[in-house]
Amino acid sequence: MVQLAREVVLDPTYPTVRAWTRRGRRAVGCFPVYTPQELVHAMGLLPVSLHGGGENVEISHADAALGSFLCSISKSTLELALTARLAPFRAFIFPYICDVSRNLEGIFSRLMPGTETHMLHLPQNFRSEATVPFLVAEYRRLIAKLERAGGEPYRPERLEASVRLFNLQRERIGELTATKRDEPDKLTLTESYLLRRLGGLLPREVHVELLDRMRSQIEDRPPRRKDAIRTLLVGPFCEQPTLDLIDLIEQAGCYIVDDELLQVHRWYGQLEVEGDPLVSLARAYVQSPVDIGVRAAPSSKGEAILRRVNDARAQGVIFLTAKFCEPALEDVVLYRKALDRQKIPYLHLEFEERSTSFEQSRLQLETFVESILFD
Ligand code: SF4
Numbered sequence: 206m207v208q209l210a211r212e213v214v215l216d217p218t219y220p221t222v223r224a225w226t227r228r229g230r231r232a233v234g235c236f237p238v239y240t241p242q243e244l245v246h247a248m249g250l251l252p253v254s255l256h257g258g259g260e261n262v263e264i265s266h267a268d269a270a271l272g273s274f275l276c277s278i279s280k281s282t283l284e285l286a287l288t289a290r291l292a293p294f295r296a297f298i299f300p301y302i303c304d305v306s307r308n309l310e311g312i313f314s315r316l317m318p319g320t321e322t323h324m325l326h327l328p329q330n331f332r333s334e335a336t337v338p339f340l341v342a343e344y345r346r347l348i349a350k351l352e353r354a355g356g357e358p359y360r361p362e363r364l365e366a367s368v369r370l371f372n373l374q375r376e377r378i379g380e381l382t383a384t385k386r387d388e389p390d391k392l393t394l395t396e397s398y399l400l401r402r403l404g405g406l407l408p409r410e411v412h413v414e415l416l417d418r419m420r421s422q423i424e425d426r427p428p429r430r431k432d433a434i435r436t437l438l439v440g441p442f443c444e445q446p447t448l449d450l451i452d453l454i455e456q457a458g459c460y461i462v463d464d465e466l467l468q469v470h471r472w473y474g475q476l477e478v479e480g481d482p483l484v485s486l487a488r489a490y491v492q493s494p495v496d497i498g499v500r501a502a503p504s505s506k507g508e509a510i511l512r513r514v515n516d517a518r519a520q521g522v523i524f525l526t527a528k529f530c531e532p533a534l535e536d537v538v539l540y541r542k543a544l545d546r547q548k549i550p551y552l553h554l555e556f557e558e559r560s561t562s563f564e565q566s567r568l569q570l571e572t573f574v575e576s577i578l579f580d
Contacts, residue, residue, distance in 0.1 A: 248356030254405025277558035389460035444527035457570035507543030
């Protein structure tokens, strides 16, 4: 299953999406993070998480359109559009998480006139009474576009059913991440990552079934204990590192016991529907206890990172940030101050999608691990 996931993830032509659209269904590309994928699903469309082109996409057109000082995911996503590899999609959602994502929506709307594009405004003031109504209005603007993209008319009961399904998927993903936290030698970070990544590519019903089948196989696995330090991985919530780099982190002697790779709807916890499901969806974003770099923290950033270190029983933190990703880099400054105060060791690495040589990263990781093991 993991091997199959690897093949699907490494194929930038979206084979699972093409299979879906060949059956007359329609797909919507969702740029990370915070896209209300439940809503897309409720309208009979397949929400697909876009995570750029990864290591397999040569950038030959997008460089001419975007500055060299931008993150790789923006360029590779544009490259996919310019080379018709996003042709199976009928609409695209770009959340306003940073200037890069915001501007991609404008570029896509000019570049792909036959598709709907939507820039989703996300509120950052979580105390105002106007915040939830504002976000509901945003979702209604999105609904109108999804209907134009071929979605079925919006019906609240369909959204409720979708929320229930996504809750199930969140629960299964939660089990996977809990296994990684409590028994980190049962599955590697790469395995956990690949299984989660499928969650944004497959119909959600299929993904839940797949994780159900994997559950007992993971439980029955004999542990493969090694001397490794429990580590929290922070930063890659949007652009994703290559599989080689993900592999390298654990090979160097870390157990990643909590991470920000692929949120797969983990940007809020279980979603309770009370009354209007659209309001519940908006409230879930506003009240989310989950803190990632593109959302103001419910508490201070320093408190948030210390709580996560504590919850994961981590011995150290690795900041793995995409090159030129300002939201992630800004938070590193705040996180580091809190970690310094508590004398918790950390390491900061930067990555790009098309990085192929990791010798320097390997050296830094091994030194970091040894400094903790032999402290
Ligand atoms: S990687 Fe960072 S800068 Fe780039 S689109 Fe994502 S959040 Fe924005």
